[in-house]
Amino acid sequence: MYELSRVRLYSIGPAGARYADTVLDLRAVGAPVPEPAPTQTEFFADEPSGPPRRPAPAGVLFLENGGGKSVLLKLIFSVMLPGHRNTLGGASSGVLRKFLLAEDCGHVALEWQHTRTGECVVVGKVSEWRGRQVSHDPRKFAEAWYSFRPGPGLSLDSLPVAESSAVRPIAEGISAARGRRRTMKGFRDALADAGKFYTHLDVHWEETHERWTEHLGELGLDPELFRYQREMNADEGEAAGLFAVKKDSDFTDLLLRAVTDTRDTDGLADLVHNFGGKLGRRSELLAERDFTAGSVDLLGRIIDATAHRERARDIHGAAARRARALGRRLAARAAAERTRSAELSARLGAAAETVTEAGTARERAALVAAELAYRHASLALAAGEKTATAQRRELTEARTLHSAWQAAETVLRARAAADRSARVAAAIREAERDAAPALAARSAAAADLVRALQDAAERAEDHASEEEERSAHLQSAGESAHRDATAAATDAQRARSDAGHLRQRLAEVEQETEEAVRAGLVSTAPRPTRTRPAASFRCERRLVLGIVFFFLAFLFFVSFFIFLYFFFFFFFFFFFSYLSFLFLFLFFFFFFFFFFFFFFFFFIFFFFRVSSIFVGFLS
Template identity: 40%
Template sequence: MYELNRVRLFCVGPRGARYTDVTLDLSGVGQIIAGQGSLSSTTVRRPSPYSLLLLENGGGKSVLLKLLFSVVLPGRRNAVGGSAAVMEKFVLGDDAAHVVLEWMHVRTGDRVITGKTLQRRRSGSAADRLAEHWWSLRPHHGVEIETLPFTADGRRLRLEGFREALQEIDRAAPITQLTWVGAEVGAWADHLRDTGIEPDLFGIQRRMNADEGDAASAFKFKSSREFVEWLLKIVLDAEDAVSVAGNFDIYARTVGDRHAMLLERDFAAGAVAALRPVADAHERHRAARTSRESAVHDGTALLLRVRAREAAEAESTQRLRQLAKDAAATATAREGDRDRARDVVNETRRQTFVLERADAQEAHDQAKAGRDAADADLRGWALADLIERKTAAEQKSARLAEQITQAERDARPALDARDRAAGALLSKLHAEAAAARDERDRRNELAAARLGNAAELDKEGRQALVEVEQQRAEQKAIMKEVANSRAKVEAAVTAGLLAAGQGVAEAASEAQETARIVAERIKQGEQAHHGGDSSAGM
């Protein structure tokens, strides 16, 4: 005997009370199923013995009953609560509607799923617009009521696609035991009886719910004849009309043999009392046999799963071995590539280091050359001041000499008489000027000789240059006095203030006096210069 365990309604029902995807779970709350073997690791309980569904009017209670009874009571005449045409309102558009019932055996805990799939035909007569197909299977880890292939790749499957999906699952796992009856109403009723689900019991329930759950009128009969006909219809096979008369004959003979039957009853009562232990033993044997059959069934299912697992593991092992071989070959090739790449990288680094070293050496040489050039420039700039001053002094002396020569050249016509009168004075003056120039050249040579030690004697050189400048200033002043004297002589000769004889004597006297003064000053300058040299040498 089976009890309803779970219900799943998918894409079925009228627009006002439509079940998009609803599962009613009644499992795991009943009594523990007795006789469970050790192969089962968890305790299996029977479904709920009583269930109460509370919904408002129009909530879908009648729709739910119609859908449930349409699975176990096939045929349009067995529709609950009206004509079978109402089922066409439960299927909208081209979608396939599914009503699935999961049952559990009250003794073994075995489960079976029965289902009905409805779909509108795209062509056909108005009276045959709805296709109804019935099917059943045994659930397992590969397919359960919640994993039925109603959809694929995000789209809903039509009836043919759903059947092909179930057949594919059955081919992959034979323990599914798929039975696709199709639209054969009689074949489906026989299949339910063979499975252990009695449609006639649900026929009584259908009569009780013929009019929105009005069970009171289900057993009201107008006459005893109507009751007898109903009873015979339920108890006896409607296809065997001959057996009804035979049953009545047997009943008449039984009434006639009542006395003998009473004796037999007493004998049977005594026999029953005597055979009660045998009956108890038979019940225990039957329970043990049921447990054995359940264990054998569980063992068979376990064996099939183990074999399937073994085949899958063997295939996975073979695949893993092949992958390991491929990985080893790939690793060997990758190691060779890695070694070659490492050699290339090392050679590239070596060449890079060589180039970088050459660049660094070149940069070092350039920096060294730049440093030497900078040192030379620095030394040159250190001497440039002294050289510039020397050059300026030479240029100034040359200009002075040129000016003197030019002045003498300009005054030559007027000074011819004076030169004759003052020849001695001029010769002496020229001698003094030559001596001054020699002294200047000597001092210049001495300054040039001292330029080599300018770095060490910079301070002393600067002091010497100051003294030279002072001497040059004194020389310039002397030359200026000579020029003034010449101008005075020329002015006096031009003005006629001095006679020729008188002018020479006085001019000689003045020249001697001037030469003496110049000699003293030059001597003083030399002494001062020699004193500066001696201090610089110290």
């Protein structure tokens, strides 16, 4: 918690109660500080004689009426409660602006001391008129607030309010400000420089009410306490007058003012105030608006007419300048055309004379050219006749030479053909003489080959007839065997079906027997079973399958080897000699011999196997 220690007012206040440079000192008259904080004194300063003491807990200021008591309180409250709505005593919004002259830069600085540590903090307000002119416009009234912690380099006594402020006062209670007063910008720059050089000062600068109020709360100076003080000193009476309520609505208003922040309604109050001022001047503003609208309309017409006139003047001047320039160009062109016409007339006479002379020269040149052409044609005709005679003579000689060359070629071809014919005849006679024995042998061999081929063909036809008959017999036997096999397969399928039915019936009988045994109707003594029908059925099936397989294998092998025999027979008969055919015949003969020998033993084995199966079937 802080207590007010000193107040400094500089160049501020109304004309009758003005504070040029005043300091109210309340220090070192109270109780000692219980927990003094260490402080750093300035150079050449006297050492403190004891612990720091608190400022005076109370004080009385005696001044006559109009001496400045209310002004002092209003200025102090303007630092702690910024805004014209918080002016002490319910004064009008412009009362603080009346405390400042045109050339003034007013300062209100308050030094507060902590009740327990003795630390000090200075908060202040600086204000001036923008442009150094007093105005009714509140926007031209500039205000700012600042704070710092006094120490070496800056204190309440050494505030840079003037350009030659001393760091230390000359004597106690005497101001150190000398020279011309600083402006708000100069004061701010001086504070900023001091804060940069002395970092312990903790200089802070604000220009808006809300942020300054928040900063006061951060320093520990609660503005709400001063709002209550303002309410209690509203009419400069006793504090008890604040709570002297006559009805419930007054108490409600007091309670609302105590618990509600009036900063939220400041904007609305300013808006209502400005709107009321505008409503009061409504008739004047409407008349001014109508006059301005009419003036603007008339002035617009005048401006349009003036612009139209200037544009017409410009167009007329430009047209006149173009006409004068065109006249000058036409005059110059006429003079040039007259000169050129005279020159063309002179050139026309000279050209006519030149044309006449050229016609005469052309006629004479035409006669000369005709004579030259005639003579040239006569000479060319004589030369052509001579050339034609020479060419006819050369043509006759060439034809004669060509006929001679053609006859020579025919003679040469005839002689060459006669020589070739003689040589070919001699070669033919010699070849016939050499080939006579070979031709005789070839004729004999051909006759033998024809006879052998005829004999072989007859034998092959006989053998083919026999084999065809045998094949027909075997085919009929195979068909009958196939029918027998089909019937046997049908019987076998029927037998298998019957066997299945019998096995099913046997299973049913066994099941019934088991049920009868379980019921005690049949004895459980074993009885001999008959297996002969199943064995006989298996033997019969093996016999039938063996017979079918035998006939099919026999038919396949016989057909295959007959085909191979005839194929190789005709192949070797047409493409090889008689000896090769004989060798092939012997090869197939021995092959068939061994084949039938092997087949005979296979048949005997199969016969004995079938016999054993048949014997087993009969048994």
